[in-house]
Amino acid sequence: MTPCIHPVRLPFVLPLSAEKSVHRFVYAYVIVGKQTCIVDTGPAGCEQGLVEMLAALGRSPAEVAWVVNTHEHPDHVGGNSFFQEQGRPQFACHARAARWIENLDAQYRERPLYGFDKLAGKAVRVSRLLQDGDEIDLGNGIRLRVIYTPGHSPGSVSLFCTGEDALITADAIQPVGGLPLYSDLPALRQSLGRLLAFPGIKTLYCAHSDRAFAGDEIPAIIQSGLDYLDRVDAAVKEAVKYGATGPEEITREALLRLGMTPPPVMPITIQSILSHLQ
Numbered sequence: 376m377t378p379c380i381h382p383v384r385l386p387f388v389l390p391l392s393a394e395k396s397v398h399r400f401v402y403a404y405v406i407v408g409k410q411t412c413i414v415d416t417g418p419a420g421c422e423q424g425l426v427e428m429l430a431a432l433g434r435s436p437a438e439v440a441w442v443v444n445t446h447e448h449p450d451h452v453g454g455n456s457f458f459q460e461q462g463r464p465q466f467a468c469h470a471r472a473a474r475w476i477e478n479l480d481a482q483y484r485e486r487p488l489y490g491f492d493k494l495a496g497k498a499v500r501v502s503r504l505l506q507d508g509d510e511i512d513l514g515n516g517i518r519l520r521v522i523y524t525p526g527h528s529p530g531s532v533s534l535f536c537t538g539e540d541a542l543i544t545a546d547a548i549q550p551v552g553g554l555p556l557y558s559d560l561p562a563l564r565q566s567l568g569r570l571l572a573f574p575g576i577k578t579l580y581c582a583h584s585d586r587a588f589a590g591d592e593i594p595a596i597i598q599s600g601l602d603y604l605d606r607v608d609a610a611v612k613e614a615v616k617y618g619a620t621g622p623e624e625i626t627r628e629a630l631l632r633l634g635m636t637p638p639p640v641m642p643i644t645i646q647s648i649l650s651h652l653q
Contacts, residue, residue, distance in 0.1 A: 379517050379538045381405040382580060382587070383428045385417035387450070390490030391641070399552055401450050402582045404543060406536065407432055409514025410440035413464075414534060414543055415582070416454030419496030425454065436461035441511060443519065444468040445545035446531040447475035447482065449495035451582070456497035467503040467511065469523060472530025476501055487642050505532060524570065526563020527556060533570060540577040542593075544570065548600035552583045555607050555633075556643055560650040564604060571597045607633065611651040622649055 383403050390396040404414040405428045413425060426436055436457075442464045444452050455476070458464055468476055475482035479498045483491045503511075507523035517538035524533045527546045534543045547566055549555060557563045571594055579588040579596060588596050607629065614628035623640050626648040630638035638644075 379407050379513075379515075380536055380541055380543075380578075380580070381407070381428055381432065383417075383424045384585070385421040385424050387418045387421055387494070389450075390493065391639070392489055396490075399450075400583070400585075402580065402584075403451075403454075404580065405429060405432065405434075406513060406517065406519070407434070408512075408517030408538065411438050412441035412443060412511070412513055412519070413439055413458065414443045414519075415445055415451040415545065416442060416458060418450045418494040419453035419457075420493075422454040422457040438462065439464045441513070442466050443505075443511065443534065444472060444476060445534065445543065445582075446528045447472040448528060448546070449479075449482070449488065449491055451545065452476050452499075453494050453496040455499045459499050465502040466499050467505055468501055469521070469530040469532045470504040470506065471525070472528065472532075473501040473504055475530070486646075489641070507532075522569070522573065524566035526559050526561075526566045527551070528558060531566070533566075535573070535576070540575050541580060541587075542570070542573065542576045542578070543580045545582045548581050548597060549603045549607075554635075554639060554644055555603075555647040557647050557650060560604065560608075560653070564601065567597055567601050567604075571601075607648070608651050611648055615652070625649070625652070 386400045388396050389399045403417045406412040411434050442458055477498050479495045505521045509521040511519040520535040522533040524531050524547045576593050579593045610629040610632035614625050619625045619628040622645050626640050626645045627638045629648050
């Protein structure tokens, strides 16, 4: 059987400050049924990798029928406007992700990130709001089933592709690119527990892993995400126990205890660490 899911590695440069930047990557996916779908579009300026994959499959950007965003963060939606300009895809995301995808200025105000504009591209209008259990039928037996998995962000979803019994988790499994990145710890624990119990998964794709997981690796990698949250929790509580006060100091001390030197004390990591104290 010809694979219907085609992962595309999108390297990009993440600016941390005016003086420092780091090299990162994220995976997007071209999914081919009777219709063509792109799951996540990566940071702005990285569209060529997706265009090349489409060409290798005998498709063009103008033929993309669906763009599904697993969540609202800029490294997953930055290429949206490129595909809007190339054709007329339907854009789909969870209802709680739509506001930030349609209003990038609001996202930046509420979740500040250095270099946001370079990553986020231009806003698009969402044409379908997804809920848990919804399906997108791409034809030829390929369907994407929506699993609502909040925690990393309020609007995060995972997608189960029935054509390959494959699960796309995007950023649900921690850490993301080596960092703890989530906004709601209890919701994330619940989401990972749900994925751990989800039946019939043969392949698992994570947005920041260079390989897919199969067989017994699948529950192990999901469980490792839960175990990581426990380690962060212990580090946060230890930092507070030994006198750290204030969001930045607690974050710095917790990240040091997790072996991150220098500790990346940024609004997005501060939010993750503080979620352990709420």
